[in-house]
Amino acid sequence: ERAKAMGHVLSSARDVLYNSDEVSRRLRVMLQSAELNIDTAKKQNTFLVQHAAKTVPMPLHCLHMQLITDYHLRDGVIKEYFQAAALKDEEDKAKLEDRSLYHYAIFSDNVLAASVVVRSTVTNAKEPNKHVFHIVTDKLNFAAMKMWFISHSPRPATVHVENIDNFKWLNSSYCLVMRQLESARLKEFYFKAHDPSSLSDGTENLKYRNPKYLSMLNHLRFYMPEIHPKLDKILFLDDDVVVQKDLTPLWDVDLKGMVNGAVETCKESFHRFDTYLNFSHPKISENFDPRACGWAFGMNMFDLKEWKKRNITGIYHYWQNLNEDRKLWKLGTLPPGLITFYNLTHPLDHTWHVLGLGYDPAVDITEIENAAVVHYNGNYKPWLDLAVSKYKAYWSKYVDVDSSHIRHCYARA
Numbered sequence: 110e111r112a113k114a115m116g117h118v119l120s121s122a123r124d125v126l127y128n129s130d131e132v133s134r135r136l137r138v139m140l141q142s143a144e145l146n147i148d149t150a151k152k153q154n155t156f157l158v159q160h161a162a163k164t165v166p167m168p169l170h171c172l173h174m175q176l177i178t179d180y181h182l183r184d185g186v187i188k189e190y191f192q193a194a195a196l197k198d199e200e201d202k203a204k205l206e207d208r209s210l211y212h213y214a215i216f217s218d219n220v221l222a223a224s225v226v227v228r229s230t231v232t233n234a235k236e237p238n239k240h241v242f243h244i245v246t247d248k249l250n251f252a253a254m255k256m257w258f259i260s261h262s263p264r265p266a267t268v269h270v271e272n273i274d275n276f277k278w279l280n281s282s283y284c285l286v287m288r289q290l291e292s293a294r295l296k297e298f299y300f301k302a303h304d305p306s307s308l309s310d311g312t313e314n315l316k317y318r319n320p321k322y323l324s325m326l327n328h329l330r331f332y333m334p335e336i337h338p339k340l341d342k343i344l345f346l347d348d349d350v351v352v353q354k355d356l357t358p359l360w361d362v363d364l365k366g367m368v369n370g371a372v373e374t375c376k377e378s379f380h381r382f383d384t385y386l387n388f389s390h391p392k393i394s395e396n397f398d399p400r401a402c403g404w405a406f407g408m409n410m411f412d413l414k415e416w417k418k419r420n421i422t423g424i425y426h427y428w429q430n431l432n433e434d435r436k437l438w439k440l441g442t443l444p445p446g447l448i449t450f451y452n453l454t455h456p457l458d459h460t461w462h463v464l465g466l467g468y469d470p471a472v473d474i475t476e477i478e479n480a481a482v483v484h485y486n487g488n489y490k491p492w493l494d495l496a497v498s499k500y501k502a503y504w505s506k507y508v509d510v511d512s513s514h515i516r517h518c519y520a521r522a
């Protein structure tokens with residue numbers, strides 16, 4: 110519309126002998142107002158994408174509701190499931206702490222996402238019976254998560270579902286971030302985002318307006334030895350990844366005494382420490398190199414013996430405490446991760462973990478296809494309508510379409 114109007118002005122200028130100063134002035138005014146409009150539209154777009162990314166899609170909600178209903182009807186129709194499951198749990202108990210097996214840590218409140226992580230890992234495993242998945246979820250999603258893995262067991266692999274509320278050691282006197290999450294100031298910072306008038310805060314702050322930043326599940330990655338006291342090594346997987354290869358060689362990678370095995374993400378100037386941390390703060394500038402390379406959470410091999418030896422949880426608590434006022438970094442787990450595992454991260458080969466499928470439309474397809482793990486980090490999750498369509502199939506091929514629950518909930522969508 111603006112361009113049309115500008116064309117109109119130009120043609121009038123040709124027809125009627127306009128003063129060229131006048132034409133130029135009017136065009137400048139139009140250009141300015143067009144720029145303002147674009148800016149507002151961009152902010153609105155960011156806000157809406159953010160909003161869509163936070164919304165639970167209807168079929169996913171349906172799936173959770175169905176599973177919860179089944180769970181609470183367990184003494185009725187599906188009693189046999191539970192008897193079989195209880196028996197299996199008993200058999201599996203020893204496996205949960207068996208150091209000769211391959212253990213995974215998954216923290217998730219999304220049944221469909223967790224099911225894809227487990228199914229893709231098991232499908233591509235050479236010896237599925239040696240893989241053990243430890244899923245931690247929250248109170249709200251526990252019944253649905255438990256029910257899914259009872260009724261869709263990835264046998265012969267083992268899945269153990271736990272409720273975060275049952276971790277007695279996880280209380281606000283031990284865990285600072287819990288106290289911070291409960292703090293009124295953080296809630297205000299987050300909740301005022303629901304008001305579109307806060308768009309004036311700019312797009313930079315908007316990206317923190319996601320409930321994941323308020324969820325304790327997201328911070329459990331800093332408590333691996335507390336959750337798994339008997340294990341020596343564990344592979345952490347985010348719930349927005351898909352596994353495309355047998356991952357067992359990862360357990361043989363020599364971490365050279367480091368605690369965290371991860372892929373590095375720095376390219377030229379991006380994703381170095383100064384992208385994430387406030388180097389104007391002396392605590393940061395005195396302790397870290399601004400040019401140090403960032404790395405990614407999402408697929409991390411943790412050596413729990415080294416973790417305990419080096420007091421990783423203590424280091425994490427120390428920095429989280431210093432950041433009470435959010436001056437060192439804003440929100441999220443990557444900045445405290447970079448700090449906590451500084452000098453303690455071993456870089457893994459990039460083919461292990463390819464990132465960006467949740468925001469970057471230009472990820473190399475060959476890289477995706479050769480990757481052991483692909484990661485939909487960003488807002489465009491594969492279970493949302495927002496998903497980048499060319500990346501969707503890598504994920505959806507592991508959705509269990511034979512499941513009657515999935516058929517029921519997704520047929521209507």
Ligand SMILES: *[C@@H]1O[C@H](CO)[C@@H](O)[C@H](O)[C@H]1NC(C)=O
Nearest residue numbers: 277278279280281282283284
């Ligand atoms: C809180 O956790 C700590 C350490 O994890 C534990 O020693 C303490 O007993 C817990 N407190 C409560 C009230 O459960």
Ligand SMILES: *[C@@H]1O[C@H](CO)[C@@H](O)[C@H](O)[C@H]1NC(C)=O
Nearest residue numbers: 420421422423424425426427
């Ligand atoms: C671990 O770190 C915490 C916090 O910095 C500290 O209080 C504690 O004494 C440390 N423990 C050991 C064994 O070094």
Ligand SMILES: *[C@@H]1O[C@H](CO)[C@@H](O)[C@H](O)[C@H]1NC(C)=O
Nearest residue numbers: 387388389390391435436437
């Ligand atoms: C960074 O740290 C400096 C020094 O403490 C502080 O004045 C400034 O507000 C911090 N920046 C942000 C964005 O928090």
Ligand SMILES: *[C@@H]1O[C@H](CO)[C@@H](O)[C@H](O)[C@H]1NC(C)=O
Nearest residue numbers: 395396397398448451452453
């Ligand atoms: C990290 O390693 C560098 C080089 O080895 C060393 O100078 C620095 O003190 C270490 N920093 C921390 C926080 O351990």
